[in-house]
Amino acid sequence: MSAKTLRRLREGALGYLLVLPALGAFGLFVFYPLVKTAYLGFFLAPPTPNLPSHYVGFHQYGQVLGSSEFVSDLGRTAFFVLLTVPTGIVVGLLLANLAHTKVPGIRAFRTIYSSTVATSTAVASVAFLTLLNPQIGVLSYLFGKAGGNGVLANPHWALPAVAMVTVWQNIGFTFILMSAALQSLPQEVLEAAKVDGASGSVRFRQIVLPLLSPILFFAAVIGVIGGFQSFGQIDLLTQGGPNHASLVLIYDIYQQAFQFNNPGYAAVLSIALFGILLVLTFVQFFFFQRRVSYASD
Amino acid sequence: MGDDDREPLSAVGISALTDGPAFTRRDLLRSAAAVGVGAGVGLLLPGVAEAKSKFPIGAATRSKSKPVSITMWHSMTEANLQTLQKLTDQFHRSQKNVRVNLVGQNSYTDTLTAYTTALSAGTSKLPDVLQWETSLIQLLIDSQSVVPVGSAVAADHYSLGDYVPSMLNYFRVNGTLWAMPFNISSQVLYYDQNVLVKAGLDPTKPPTTLNGLRTAAKKIVSSGAAKYGMSLKGAPATFELFMSLGNKTVVNHSNGRKGRATAVTFDDALGRSIFSWWSGMLNDKLAQETAPTGTGVYDNLLAIGSGIAPMTLDTSAALGTILVVLTQKQYANVKLGVGPIPSPGSKPAKSGGVFIGGAGLYIVKKSAAHQDAAWQFIKFLTSPDQQATWAVGTGYVPVRKASLSNPTLSKAWNSVPGYRVPYQQLLSSPVNPACAGYVSGAANQIDTAIQNALAALANGTPAKQALNEAASAANSAIRSYNQRV
Amino acid sequence: MPATEASARRTRHLRLVVRYAVLIGAAAIVLFPIYITIVDALLTPQQITHRPPTLFPTDPQWNTFVTAFRQGSLGIYLRNSAIVTFAVVALEVTTSVLAAYAFVFLKFPARKILFFACLATLMVPGEATLIPNYQTINGLGLLNTFPSLILPFVASGIGIFLFRQAFLGFPPELRDAAQLDGCGHLKFLFRIVAPINRSVIAAFALFAFLSAWNQYLWPLVVTQTDSVRTVQIGLRQLSGANFSQFNVVFAGTILAALPIAILLLLFQRQLVAGLTAGAVKG
Structure with missing residues (x-):
């Protein structure tokens, strides 16, 4: 064996050694459980885990995915995404544009606009839970909804209210994202447009927006994926209620698995969620790939 | 906040309670019945x-x-x-x-x-x-x-x-x-005696039936004593208690006690009449709906304090907490009364009772x-x-x-x-199956189905439709559970 | 001439006033929920339930924070969150740096496929693996322990991706020179590659810190006692508290957000870099 082969062998061994911790963890906590989830869907789970489960093949997949409950879950989830993603992006962009200026004290405003990054989903939800309480909440008082059952207990308003809390909590993140994007824009182009006499709004629509499209695409993807995975705010604010009004897919998974002791059912829903996110990511990617213009081109 | 803050206020709450002899009448009635039941227990x-x-x-x-x-x-x-x-x-x-x-x-x-x-x-x-x-x-x-x-x-x-x-x-x-x-x-009727007096009602005789509750609520609202007659918290147990008070089961096979329940029975005539009573109370603005979960669970009790709705049904386990809260200065004009949970219809059913x-x-x-x-x-x-x-x-x-x-x-x-x-x-x-309360492995989902139906009533869904939806959701949950067990 | 100059100046002033007005208005909207939460934390329960609401604490009850810390076990929750978060960040950064180094500087069979596998993990939402992971942790007898909160997060697809991108920009000549000097791979990694890329590592560490600190669903499922509950789950416990203690809930909310708020003020630049790393690169 030559010294070169030996060195290559040693290099290979070191390579495997270095990727082993990460890949081992992925294997145990991402790939194996993903396969196991799909497998669990083939079984009717007993109400408590010490009892035997029954193999039913694809029957449970067909039953769950064909049920009207699943379709309603999907509808509500899509509605939630629709309520949060565009609003979030618009608000973030407006704030970023507002703060993209050089006036004294602007740093303080930037800090304020990014401040909600310090809140977690739980912090924001618990704060709003009490602010929206019909009897003691300041927000419900100001909006004239004092007394009665409040927005979170109203089937029409529960999901929009949860969406509002989500948008608020994400303001900091979207603001930071959009500000960074604005700052990375080539200043010469904007200056040139200014010299050409393009007015503020025209400049924004015709020059800034197209240049920002990659970042908007990114924010949309992150937002949609995050929307499908929004759990904490639902759990803390409405628990999927009232009358299923805020029962999104992820919350149904949690309820089936951990409250109704039906992990087989939940496994089928989980695989559906995985499939949807996979497809969404690809579709969005290819759809936007053609339409977005890259600043570096 | 130290204990010192609470103590004098605590006394106020208790005196507010002791003033009302609201319990005595029903007490007597109930104890009389209890003697009869108690005698038969050994045999059962x-x-x-x-x-x-x-x-x-x-x-x-x-x-x-x-x-x-x-x-x-x-x-x-x-x-x-x-x-x-x-x-x-x-x-x-x-x-x-x-x-x-x-x-x-x-x-x-x-x-x-x-x-x-x-x-x-x-x-x-x-x-x-x-x-x-x-x-x-x-x-x-x-x-x-x-x-x-x-x-x-x-x-x-x-x-x-x-x-x-x-x-x-x-x-x-x-x-x-x-x-x-x-x-x-057990669930009881909580009410503010002062508001009942203002509405021209006898605070020592709180309503004992759902019809009576409606009449009282009407008087409270029409006299302007409060905005609503009562708060209705959409808790499934309240509905299930109305069923047992009317001596009717919630699920089949004697409420699941003589064999595994395979379907619900709450969508019967009594169930329908309870649902239409509930929806009528809300639609006619005699009652406000409050949330059965989350921070909303106390809204019905807070509404007694704030005078928005002077009556509500809730668990007796809340009484201690209510006493503590009522001692707060802003609730000084509330005189709490506690009465038995009212029965459906116009008079208590013969062998009805609570679980x-x-x-x-x-x-x-x-x-x-x-x-x-x-x-x-x-x-x-x-x-x-x-x-x-x-x-x-x-x-x-x-x-x-x-x-x-x-x-x-x-x-x-x-x-x-x-x-x-x-x-x-x-x-x-x-001691009978209806008053025992129901048992089913799918109880969580059955309760959720009922809770959802009550929430739907608050949203204007017709009583019959809401009840049918609850029954069909509960039935499919029971089927799924029985399949898996 | 002077007249138009004056009017131009006036317009400029007016613009500035309008801009500030809008800036302040937007800030007020963003801050309002936070402000009310702080105010309510400082009020007595009686003041909170009072209508119309009190918007300024005339007699702030600072010891509500002490109550929240002690009675609401918030101190324990915060400690638990700190333990879990630091462990997760340290492990994620380490495994990601090691793997990224191997993918860039070492040649071994199936390297491309293995890297793709790491990237593919980004496509798998944690929810899809929730039930089996719960069973695995339970099978290992680790439920309701710190390892149960840490183990599933010891590796990060984003971390590996970011570090690989950063390491790829490293001049190959430098690597060759180092090798000639007899510098081994690990020495090279820790002495040269890691220090040079410390800003990327710091940005990712902050990003990892935020995500680990804010974890909700997994800790909810695997913790059962206060001794290991993180602050997010602790807040959930707190929010179920008695309604005569709403002020304690508000105070707990503030305390739970405080560590991240401080972090944000101290490391604003790195945090921004961390949050936008993926976006700007993509």
């Missing part, structure tokens, strides 16, 4: 199923490694936990064979999660004594992980004669007594010595004096009739007579 105790399995009585005393150390999982917090700890300390002083380690699980839901999780890891992770929410009884039976308390009762020749019959009745399925009632509550809320104590299938030790502790916790201490410390209803002659309890109840109301209505409840 089936010993057959319980004698079949041999419970290892005395195994803890005979054990070579004493003391036998057992674990109890509970969901008690704050004052309730302190009282439980006090009783456990008493138990340790009273004997040397058994030591109990209390493990708190924060809520019944957490207990459910922790217990099912521990089940998959084998019996070693399970507790020996389990405090388990009433409605989940069938799930626990199906898990095949508990020993019926009845088998210990039979082997120990233990007399159940002093236990409140309706409470034992709840824990009997197919003739087997599965648990001992421990922390028991319990709260939790029971179960013996988990572990070694003989542990089972026996668990039984010793359960016996202790449900003895008359301990139940008196428990009731005074927590606001729960004692499960023993003899507890009432305990001086501490009678003193406490004399100063706050409201505490007698849930006890009396449970004592007078007949």
Whole structure:
């Protein structure tokens, strides 16, 4: 064996050694459980885990995915995404544009606009839970909804209210994202447009927006994926209620698995969620790939 | 905030309560009924199923490694936990064979999660004594992980004669007594006497039927005494209690007690009339809907304080908290009254009654010595004096009739007579399947279906449609559960 | 001439006033929920339930924070969150740096496929693996322990991706020179590659810190006692508290957000870099 082969062998061994911790963890906590989830869907789970489960093949997949409950879950989830993603992006962009200026004290405003990054989903939800309480909440008082059952207990308003809390909590993140994007824009182009006499709004629509499209695409993807995975705010604010009004897919998974002791059912829903996110990511990617213009081109 | 802030205010609340003799009339009525029921109890105790399995009585005393150390999982917090700890300390002083380690699980839901999780890891992770929410009884039976308390009762020749019959009745399925009632509550009518007076109603005679409740609510609203007559919290138990008060079952096979329930029965004539009453109250603006979950659970009680809606139905376990809150200065003009939960229709049904809320104590299938030790502790916790201490410390209803002659309890109840109301209505409840409350492994989903239907009523869904939707959702949940068990 | 100059100046002033007005208005909207939460934390329960609401604490009750810290076990929750978060960040950064180094500087069979596998993990939402992971942790007897909160997060697809991108920009000549000097791979990694890329590592560490600190669903499922509950789950416990203690809930909310708020003020630049790393690169 030559010294070169030996060195290559040693290099290979070191390579495997270095990727082993990460890949081992992925294997145990991402790939194996993903396969196991799909497998669990083939079984009717007993109400408590010490009892035997029954193999039913694809029957449970067909039953769950064909049920009207699943379709309603999907509808509500899509509605939630629709309520949060565009609003979030618009608000973030407006704030970023507002703060993209050089006036004294602007740093303080930037800090304020990014401040909600310090809140977690739980912090924001618990704060709003009490602010929206019909009897003691300041927000419900100001909006004239004092007394009665409040927005979170109203089937029409529960999901929009949860969406509002989500948008608020994400303001900091979207603001930071959009500000960074604005700052990375080539200043010469904007200056040139200014010299050409393009007015503020025209400049924004015709020059800034197209240049920002990659970042908007990114924010949309992150937002949609995050929307499908929004759990904490639902759990803390409405628990999927009232009358299923805020029962999104992820919350149904949690309820089936951990409250109704039906992990087989939940496994089928989980695989559906995985499939949807996979497809969404690809579709969005290819759809936007053609339409977005890259600043570096 | 120190305790000093509360004390003088606390006195205000209690005096507000003692002023009202609102309970006496119903009290008498209920006690009269209770005598009749109590006499028949001895005959109703089936010993057959319980004698079949041999419970290892005395195994803890005979054990070579004493003391036998057992674990109890509970969901008690704050004052309730302190009282439980006090009783456990008493138990340790009273004997040397058994030591109990209390493990708190924060809520019944957490207990459910922790217990099912521990089940998959084998019996070693399970507790020996389990405090388990009433409605989940069938799930626990199906898990095949508990020993019926009845088998210990039979082997120990233990007399159940002093236990409140309706409470034992709840824990009997197919003739087997599965648990001992421990922390028991019942829904009652809370109301502000001052508003009733303002509306021209007799504050000593709160409504006893749903029709009466509607009439009273109408008077309150039309007289301008308050914006709404009452708050209706969309809790499934309230609807289920109306069913049992009308002597009707919620699920088939005698409320799941003579065989596994396969379908709901609550979509019958009584169910429909309760739903239309509920929806009528909301539609006619006689009642406001409040949330049954989240921070909204107290909104109906806060609405009594703020004067928006002076009546509501809620668990008797809330009475202690209400007293504390009413002592706040801004609620000084509230004079709380407590009455029995009203019956559906225009007069109480003949053999209608209420079932319990709260939790029971179960013996988990572990070694003989542990089972026996668990039984010793359960016996202790449900003895008359301990139940008196428990009731005074927590606001729960004692499960023993003899507890009432305990001086501490009678003193406490004399100063706050409201505490007698849930006890009396449970004592007078007949022992029959409808009043036992329903059991089903899918209870969580059935309750959710009912809760959803009540929420739909608040949103203007017609009563019949809401009821049918609840029935069909509940039926499919029952089917799915029975398929899996 | 002077007249138009003056009017131009006036317009400029007016613009500035309008801009500030809008800036302040937007800030007020963003801050309002936080402000009310702080105010309510400082009020007595009686003041909170009082209508119309009190919008300024005339007699702030600072010891509500002490109550929240002690009685609400918030101190324990915060400690638990700190333990879990630091462990997760340290492990994620380490495993990601090691793997990224191997993918860039070492040659071994199936390197491309293995890197793709790491990237593919980004496509798998944690929810899809929730049930089996729960069973695995339970099977290992680790439920309700710190390892149960840490183990599933010891590796990060984003971390590996970011570090690989950064390491790829490293001049190969430098690597060759180092090798000639007899510098081994590990020495090279820790002495040269890691220090040079410390800003990327710091940005990712902050990003990882935020995500670990804010974890909700997994800790909710695997914790059962306060001894290991993280602050997010602790808040959930707190929010179920008695309604005479709403002020404690508000105070707990503030305390739970405080560590991240401080972090944000101290490391604003890195945090921004961390949050936008993926976006700007993509």
